[in-house]
Amino acid sequence: MAEIAYWEAIRRAHDEEMANDRMVIAMGEDIGVAGGTYKATLGLYDKYGEERVIDTPISENSYTGIGIGASMVGMRPIIEIMSINFALLALDTLVNAAAKIRYMSGGRAQCPIVMRTPGGTAHQLAAQHSARLARMFMSTSGLRVVTPRGPIDAYGMLKSAVRCNDPVIIIEHEQMYNLKEEVPDEEFFRPLEGAEIVREGSDITLVGYNFSVHLCLEAAKRLEADGINAEVLDLRSLKPLDRETIRKSVEKTHRVLIAEEDEAPVGVGAEIMALINEDCFFALDAQPVRIHAADVPVPYNARLEKAAIPSAEDVYQGALKVMGKI
Amino acid sequence: MNDADKKRLLKEMIFFRRFEDRTFEAYMERKIGGFLHLYSGQEAVATGVLEKAMLGKGTDNDYVITGYRDHVHALKAGAPAREVMAELYGKETGSSRGRGGSMHIFDPSVNFMGGYALVGQPFPLAAGLAMGCKHKGSKQIAICFLGDGANNQGTFHETMNMAKVWNLPVLFVCENNGYAIGTHIDRSTAVKDQYKRVCAYDMEASQHDGMDIETVMEAAEKAIDFVRSGKGPYFIEFMTYRFRGHSMSDAKGYRTREEELEWEKRDPIKIFSKRLIEQGLITEDDIKAMEKDIDDEIENDIIKFSEESPEPKVEDLHKYVLDDDPDPRWIGPLQQ
Numbered sequence: 074m075a076e077i078a079y080w081e082a083i084r085r086a087h088d089e090e091m092a093n094d095r096m097v098i099a100m101g102e103d104i105g106v107a108g109g110t111y112k113a114t115l116g117l118y119d120k121y122g123e124e125r126v127i128d129t130p131i132s133e134n135s136y137t138g139i140g141i142g143a144s145m146v147g148m149r150p151i152i153e154i155m156s157i158n159f160a161l162l163a164l165d166t167l168v169n170a171a172a173k174i175r176y177m178s179g180g181r182a183q184c185p186i187v188m189r190t191p192g193g194t195a196h197q198l199a200a201q202h203s204a205r206l207a208r209m210f211m212s213t214s215g216l217r218v219v220t221p222r223g224p225i226d227a228y229g230m231l232k233s234a235v236r237c238n239d240p241v242i243i244i245e246h247e248q249m250y251n252l253k254e255e256v257p258d259e260e261f262f263r264p265l266e267g268a269e270i271v272r273e274g275s276d277i278t279l280v281g282y283n284f285s286v287h288l289c290l291e292a293a294k295r296l297e298a299d300g301i302n303a304e305v306l307d308l309r310s311l312k313p314l315d316r317e318t319i320r321k322s323v324e325k326t327h328r329v330l331i332a333e334e335d336e337a338p339v340g341v342g343a344e345i346m347a348l349i350n351e352d353c354f355f356a357l358d359a360q361p362v363r364i365h366a367a368d369v370p371v372p373y374n375a376r377l378e379k380a381a382i383p384s385a386e387d388v389y390q391g392a393l394k395v396m397g398k399i
Numbered sequence: 400m401n402d403a404d405k406k407r408l409l410k411e412m413i414f415f416r417r418f419e420d421r422t423f424e425a426y427m428e429r430k431i432g433g434f435l436h437l438y439s440g441q442e443a444v445a446t447g448v449l450e451k452a453m454l455g456k457g458t459d460n461d462y463v464i465t466g467y468r469d470h471v472h473a474l475k476a477g478a479p480a481r482e483v484m485a486e487l488y489g490k491e492t493g494s495s496r497g498r499g500g501s502m503h504i505f506d507p508s509v510n511f512m513g514g515y516a517l518v519g520q521p522f523p524l525a526a527g528l529a530m531g532c533k534h535k536g537s538k539q540i541a542i543c544f545l546g547d548g549a550n551n552q553g554t555f556h557e558t559m560n561m562a563k564v565w566n567l568p569v570l571f572v573c574e575n576n577g578y579a580i581g582t583h584i585d586r587s588t589a590v591k592d593q594y595k596r597v598c599a600y601d602m603e604a605s606q607h608d609g610m611d612i613e614t615v616m617e618a619a620e621k622a623i624d625f626v627r628s629g630k631g632p633y634f635i636e637f638m639t640y641r642f643r644g645h646s647m648s649d650a651k652g653y654r655t656r657e658e659e660l661e662w663e664k665r666d667p668i669k670i671f672s673k674r675l676i677e678q679g680l681i682t683e684d685d686i687k688a689m690e691k692d693i694d695d696e697i698e699n700d701i702i703k704f705s706e707e708s709p710e711p712k713v714e715d716l717h718k719y720v721l722d723d724d725p726d727p728r729w730i731g732p733l734q735q
């Protein structure tokens with residue numbers, strides 16, 4: 074057991090999977106000689122060579138497409154896109170090709186690629202470097218979308234994603250790369266499906282994913298001081314969603330709040346609310362609440378940015394509202 | 400080329416023409432739906448290029464990938480004609496089990512890696528197939544067929560660059576039929592000769608007549624040898640013409656009858672049959688007999704099979720979205 078950072082966990086998963094199978098390759102901008110913008114491939118270029126740790130030109134749509142083509146003939150590419158904003162350039166190959174090749178071929182072809190990318194706000198990166206976009210990918214049939222909240226999942230889910238036969242989008246977060254956690258030394262895998270109760274509680278369910286799980290955990294601590302026992306549920310996988318675990322939790326607590334860093338329209342919170350309506354509407358004792366970003370491009374100005382993006386305080390206040398305390 | 404091969408190739412091209420003609424009829428009878436893009440007029444390109452590719456070895460074949468005008472490429476690559484037609488009929492026995500349709504024929508059992516509707520999308524996929532071949536140390540190459548219009552997509556430039564930088568074993572075949580739907584190349588494209596465009600990436604390239612199968616084969620052989628020998632990617636352009644509309648919903652108002660007649664004189668099947676007759680290899684009557692055999696096969700075997708095949712079951716709607724038999728170690732459920 075050692076405490077390692079999120080980026081180190083991703084690096085370790087790359088290293089082990091590349092050592093395990095020479096069909097596993099990594100591709101992306103600056104991931105080779107430079108070791109990766111987030112150090113996720115640090116040292117691997119020297120270890121595995123330029124044919125397996127591939128520095129690509131700035132051509133997101135086509136290098137993702139090349140990864141997809143290579144995966145169709147048995148390779149297992151891990152594609153890094155520097156920011157989810159740039160993944161918009163690769164939407165054609167991801168959404169029109171990767172997500173649909175198995176289906177269009179009647180199950181005769183597959184493209185087991187992994188695309189990793191940070192999606193979220195950092196500090197004043199402004200409108201073109203702060204997109205979240207999870208909702209766009211989770212609305213595409215044929216993709217898997219996962220959001221590891223810490224090093225254990227970052228490591229274990231990347232390893233599963235490499236071995237799974239479907240295209241997997243892993244959404245990381247700029248503010249999580251240095252987050253630390255105790256990670257077992259021996260190899261392990263974390264399943265790509267399944268929501269996880271990361272804090273048990275009985276009064277309200279706080280649903281989060283990716284970075285917002287941490288906002289929920291912080292809010293839960295403050296709620297505890299107020300005598301409110303919050304359960305925190307990490308969705309882990311946005312596609313497919315684990316509606317069973319959501320239902321069970323809501324049936325236990327009867328109250329729910331969904332925290333998302335993204336804007337609300339047609340988003341994760343909207344989807345969770347719809348599922349709750351369908352699955353356990355009558356278990357609710359109060360109207361569910363969504364805590365989400367303001368419906369604006371992310372501002373540069375620090376004060377405006379803070380106002381646009383939800384905080385633990387917002388989650389806390391929202392939970393009090395669901396509890397009927399304000 | 401020996402005489403038997405010449406006769407076989409003529410028969411193949413006639414088969415491809417008749418196959419497409421028959422899909423036209425089936426579309427009119429509403430047996431085939433969706434978009435249907437026919438290849439008539441361009442037969443010499445796919446037939447000639449793929450004649451020089453490594454085929455007939457199943458999954459050891461060269462990889463082939465193309466756009467939506469894909470029936471003939473699939474057939475020549477080795478996809479069974481029954482399955483291709485059944486796919487157009489939307490049947491469970493179709494190449495893509497009725498899930499793909501005309502624009503998405505797949506047959507990975509012969510390394511035909513699909514038809515794609517998004518113009519320009521196959522460029523990077525082809526380079527990826529080639530990257531896989533190279534990585535495995537195999538002698539296989541990837542062959543990508545696309546139209547002239549596709550070269551105006553960003554993927555063209557991005558992929559040519561990477562294919563060259565990474566020295567990938569990929570042959571890009573540009574089927575220049577002068578039009579992207581109804582827009583003539585002169586109105587959309589700054590550089591008319593497509594093969595010249597890849598000089599920006601220092602890529603080997605050449606341009607040839609695409610209506611004469613022997614010219615196509617000779618050029619393709621050189622290009623394929625080049626790619627297979629590890630010298631890197633190659634871009635080959637064939638000047639050709641599609642005799643029918645872009646798809647079934649095309650009144651062809653953008654081109655003149657004179658232009659069409661001019662190109663019809665260069666019908667690849669006419670050129671090649673005339674040559675074989677002149678060489679005394681075949682007679683008009685032989686060709687008529689060939690056509691009759693082909694029509695019989697299409698009607699009594701291929702169409703019959705497609706008509707009689709079952710449709711996919713509605714219960715199977717969710718099949719093939721993700722791996723239907725995933726390994727729980729990677730997928731779950733999560734132990735709480």
Ligand SMILES: Cc1ncc(C[n+]2csc(CCOP(=O)(O)OP(=O)(O)O)c2C)c(N)n1
Binds near residue numbers: 517546549579
């Ligand atoms: C990305 C994209 N944009 C537009 C279209 C619509 N479209 C279908 S075919 C086509 C023309 C393509 O021309 P070309 O590449 O020359 O191929 P051809 O049809 O002549 O064989 C267009 C614009 C499309 N399918 N995909």
Ligand SMILES: [Mg+2]
Binds near residue numbers: 547548575577578
């Ligand atoms: Mg064209």
